[in-house]
Amino acid sequence: MKKVCFLFVMLVLVNVNVKGLTPTLDDDVLGLIVFKADLLDPDNKLASWNEEDDSPCKWVGVRCNPRSNRVSDLVLDGFGLSGKMGRGLMQLKFLNKLSLANNNLTGGIGVNLGQLSDLRVIDLSENSLSGSVPSGFFDQCGSLRSFSLAGNKFTGQVPDSLGKCSSLGAFNVSGNQFSGVLPLGVWALNGLRVLDVSDNFLEGEVPKEIGRLYNLREIKLRKNQFTGVVPDEIGACALLRSIDFSENSFSGSLPSTLQKLSLCNELDFHGNLLTGEVSEWIGEMGSLQTVDLSKNMFAGAVPSAIGNIRSLKVLNISGNGFSGSLPQSMVNCENIQSLDVSRNALTGFLPSWVFQLGLRSVSFSENKLSGSVFSAVSSSVANSHQNLQVFDVSHNELSGEIPSDIGKFSSLRLLNMSKNSLIGEIPETIGKLKALSTLDLSENQLNGSIPMEIGSAASLKDLILSRNLLSGSIPSSIGTCSSLTSLILSRNSLSGQVPVAMSKLADLQYVDLSFNKLTGALPKPLGNLAHLVSFNVSHNQLQGELPAGSFFNTISPSSVTGNPTLCGAAVNRSCPTVMPKPIVLNPNSTGTDPESIPQPLGRKKILLSISALIAIGAAAVIVIGIIFITVLNLRVRSTMSRSAAAVPLSGGDYSSSHTTDTNSGKLVMFSGEPDFSTGAHALLNKDCELGRGGFGAVYRTVLGDGRSVAIKKLTVSSLVKSQEDFEREVKKLGKIHHPNLVALEGYYWTPSLQLLIYEYVSGGNLYKHLHEGEEDGNRSSLTWNERFNIILGIAKSLAHLHHLNVIHYNLKSSNVLIDGLGEPKVADFGLARLLPMLDRYVLSSKIQSALGYMAPEFACKTVKITEKCDVYGFGVLLLEIVTGRRPVEYMEDDVVILCDMVRGALEEGRVDECIDERLQGKFPAEEAIPVMKLGLICTSQVPSNRPDMAEVINILGLIKCPSEGQEESG
CATH class of the missing domain: 3.80.10.10 (Ribonuclease Inhibitor)
Incomplete structure (x- = not known):
């Protein structure tokens, strides 16, 4: 280390370039050794670089001009080097070629x-x-x-x-x-x-x-x-x-x-x-x-x-x-x-x-x-x-x-x-x-x-x-x-x-x-x-x-x-049990077994068949099991209530409070110091439940300062990573902010209970706006401009996530919330990262409620799961917003896949059949048709054929009529 410091001082002296001063070390040796000092060389590829040498011309990766004996080429491609490029390179005054490709x-x-x-x-x-x-x-x-x-x-x-x-x-x-x-x-x-x-x-x-x-x-x-x-x-x-x-x-x-x-x-x-x-x-x-x-x-x-x-x-x-x-x-x-x-x-x-x-x-x-x-x-x-x-x-x-x-x-x-x-x-x-x-x-x-x-x-x-x-x-x-x-x-x-x-x-x-x-x-x-x-x-x-x-x-x-x-x-129908034959007295037996001895007249002997004994034993086990589960459930409910009520408070940026009591946990709020205890009862209060998904139930609760938050109680505790991994991933998600993403405000951890604390979005989810009230005709009536704005907002949120190398994995209409101004906010992003491995079977079982949104590559082990999976789900969601139909609809004797239905209708010119009936006569065809075509492109079976979300945003901008766009932007 002392040698490196000495060489760095020499490098500074050489840079001073005092007129008439001749350095004691070769400039190229000095520059390359200082350059090497900023690198990590795990494979020891630069072992031949020795500061004691008078010339670097025989060092690996170095080539010199035979006339001047100065370094002309430095080629270290694929050496597995990491670190940073330091100022040592600036000493190679006669360098013609610098190639550091395929490193880290x-x-x-x-x-x-x-x-x-x-x-x-x-x-x-x-x-x-x-x-x-x-x-x-x-x-x-x-x-x-x-x-x-x-x-x-x-x-x-x-x-x-x-x-x-x-x-x-x-x-x-x-x-x-x-x-x-x-x-x-x-x-x-x-x-x-x-x-x-x-x-x-x-x-x-x-x-x-x-x-x-x-x-x-x-x-x-x-x-x-x-x-x-x-x-x-x-x-x-x-x-x-x-x-x-x-x-x-x-x-x-x-x-x-x-x-x-x-x-x-x-x-x-x-x-x-x-x-x-x-x-x-x-x-x-x-x-x-x-x-x-x-x-x-x-x-x-x-x-x-x-x-x-x-x-x-x-x-x-x-x-x-x-x-x-x-x-x-x-x-x-x-x-x-x-x-x-x-x-x-x-x-x-x-x-x-x-x-x-x-x-x-x-x-x-x-x-x-x-x-x-x-x-x-x-x-x-x-x-x-x-x-x-x-x-x-x-x-x-x-x-x-x-x-x-x-x-x-x-x-x-x-x-x-x-x-x-x-x-x-x-x-x-x-x-x-x-x-x-x-x-x-x-x-x-x-x-x-x-x-x-x-x-x-x-x-x-x-x-x-x-x-x-x-x-x-x-x-x-x-x-x-x-x-x-x-x-x-x-x-x-x-x-x-x-x-x-x-x-x-x-x-x-x-x-x-x-x-x-x-x-x-x-x-x-x-x-x-x-x-x-x-x-x-x-x-x-x-x-x-x-x-x-x-x-x-x-x-x-x-x-x-x-x-x-x-x-x-699965079919809610018990299977008939094959009953073995009961043990009976053999009237012709001559043995001395007590059971073969005739009984006196007027006295009845009670004999139990094997099947009866099995039935009695099974009934006893069931009764004991019911009692055990009831007691256990009461203890767990009591423990959870105490745990929720005893949550320690903490505030500040990623501050936390640790306890060793099994009835308390660790709460981290990314900003502020809210009184959380007032909302603890909501975790067990069905009346405060907002909904359930593949990863857990969501409850609304009110903090001490009167602010509402949404709390997701994870139901994947057996699959969640260790506390260290869980906290690392959650803190990454907490740093993601975008106007069209639901903000993660904190979390709570115990080995048996994990909570995620989100901002509360008051307008309900997109699924309710599109589908609830279908039977009585009381569905929310979103205008075309509102729908287009929702589509664009979702696209922007996904583009932001993908820019940060975060895949949503679980995009669907119930995970898109609408705020009081009608702006979409995408929820549940990145939660798959909380699982110990991104296993397709685990993922598909956890997000099976997203039927119809899942990209086909989930079915193929050999195809990499990438951001293009989100693009597929976005395409399905886009078509759902425009048509008002669910991604998959089960008829009496048929199953209708939304993508196939739209594709077929567009090919045959039946555009009106694709548009939500609540929009009939109230939509611009010059926008609606390209938007649906964009949705079909996003749902291509081949991932590489799907656009990136940045491209989707650009295309949506081109589709929107310029005059209307100006009015809205104003």
Whole structure:
């Protein structure tokens, strides 16, 4: 440590730069040792850096100029270093390249690297650096050629001084949190070859000055908040190879000047608000390999000139309004591997050339294709069967039988032909698809039985055959599909028993056999399935007792209803007990057993059967149990009352009071010193209960100062973390403040009782405003502007949470409160963090009341749970607000999923059926329709297709009429 201090003093002396003074240590050695002193080197990668050396040129990661023997390159990529960048770097006066990528560096750029006049390359990417870039950072960047801060946490604006970097060839600040507009000077850097600012919060328009970037090869603006049109001047950037403007809010049509970019191989504009047609000029871009125009508002026919692009590998035009049929000329795209034209209005037959080109992925879902699948598949070339991995033609108007040739597609992983009009039987050749992971043939008119060969599809994870005309029994061979997680066979005419072989499917999570004709008893070994989340056998003819097991002991009654002879607690029907035969005297016995000795006449011997003894014993146990539970309940109630009344007071910022008495706990209020004891009785007072949710009950109580608060009494005590972890997480939540979030004001802890103290919101929850009073017509009548304001407020609250890396997990209308001014306040955010682990089974069981809001990735272990789960729930909630309908509605013989209902109605032009009847004639269609479309985009089955909440806010701002927006803002 003394050596480091000495070296630091020497560094200060060197910086004084007294004329004629020659330092006793080499400047580069001194600078690097001081730089190392600010770092942590867990893998000892810098062991060769020794302050006793006269030169650093042989140190690992260091390269010197052979002429001057001064350090020219410092490259420490992936060394696992942490700590901060210190001033030691400023001693490397002849440094040309600084690369510290893929480490764990923190802090900001505390040194002005721009003063190193010879520096040409700066790469600080993939660290955890934060803060803003100083405004004058680029004042002396005349030699800088390449600059990267990608994958960090920088905020603020990109400095205007960047425009002074006249020699800059590559600029990459992607994956940060930069905001504002890019400096106009950026568009004058005519030496720029690579410009990557993707994944930030940048805004504004792309100016026509982009045409000055004559040397530009790659421009990536993905996932920002850019608006306006794509300027015609982009066609002047003749050397462009890659254009990525995706996930912004660009509008207007694509400029025809793009056809001048003959060298361009990537064109990505997905996730914008682009309109118009894609004209024949696209065929002039003969070098294109990837074209992604998905999730826009393009219309018209797919241009036939696209067949001129022989190099095309990926074409994605999904989620638009393209019509007509795909051009036959596309048979010339001999290198194409992926084709996604889903969610358009395409018509005509399924083109046979799709199977002749050897594609790997094909999606025609949600169009209006008709005709037979059989003819298209059977006419394909034999050697093309080996490549196809994804084939999705769901939600069309296809007819005919599924061809047996489907079994030749040996690499197929996903086969989705659901929601068509297919007939006939499921071909036995399905069993030849050894790689198949998902098979969805639901909502067709398939008949016959499920082929026994299905068991040969060993990789199958999801088998969905619901809503067909299938008969026969469930094949026992299903037990060999060892990877199966979802088995959905509902609404068919399946008969026979549920096969015992199903109990071998250890990974099984979702089972739906409802609305069939299944008989017999459920196999007892099913109770051993440890990962079950849902098991629906309602509306069959099952009988006997439910299997024993942790899942079946708490199964929802709705999952077993409609089976008249099924018994067990879930159906509220006791099972008949098989009574053993009683012990009786044997009149022919000659033994000497006392019970075999005849009794005298007139004397009766009382004999108890085994069953009677068992019944008496059971009754005794029950009576004792009732007495024990009653006594225990009285003691607990008494303890809780004393605990609530004895809560010690504390005030100040995160102050607390500790007691060791088991009848008292620890109360922490984040501000103020309220008299809490006056509200303690409310914890056990049903009259003060406001509601109950997956994590606990909420009560209203009044503090000594007259202020009302809401207290959530957690009912997950057995799952809550330790006190230390609990308090750490709650304090994090207490620091989150936003006008549209319910503020957490404090907490109370004992090992058996945990309370969260929230601000009280007087207007009730959104669920009550939307749904309560439906039967008598006394529901609250929210205007369109009020609903839009609620949607926008919820979006802002979620964007704020996501900015802080907090996932809500439990978004639903009952967790959105309305204050006295009609503003929404989202409650219950982040409570899942109080559980010991974010386990999907625990989460889904705790928030199962959010049925319909939960994203589909909760059903898939392999998909990461991210903020996009909240986006899905927001999309459902948005549709609920607009339509006034619940996310899932159970009819007499059907289940209506809100997302599906809205999507179908919009596609068929039945907009009025989607809008809440209380708004009929009182809503602007030009706002309501885009809002519903936004909700459908947010509820995409694929998480990556959902927008971020920041994008949602931007889109909502564009949807709202400007004149009304001005009035409201005034």
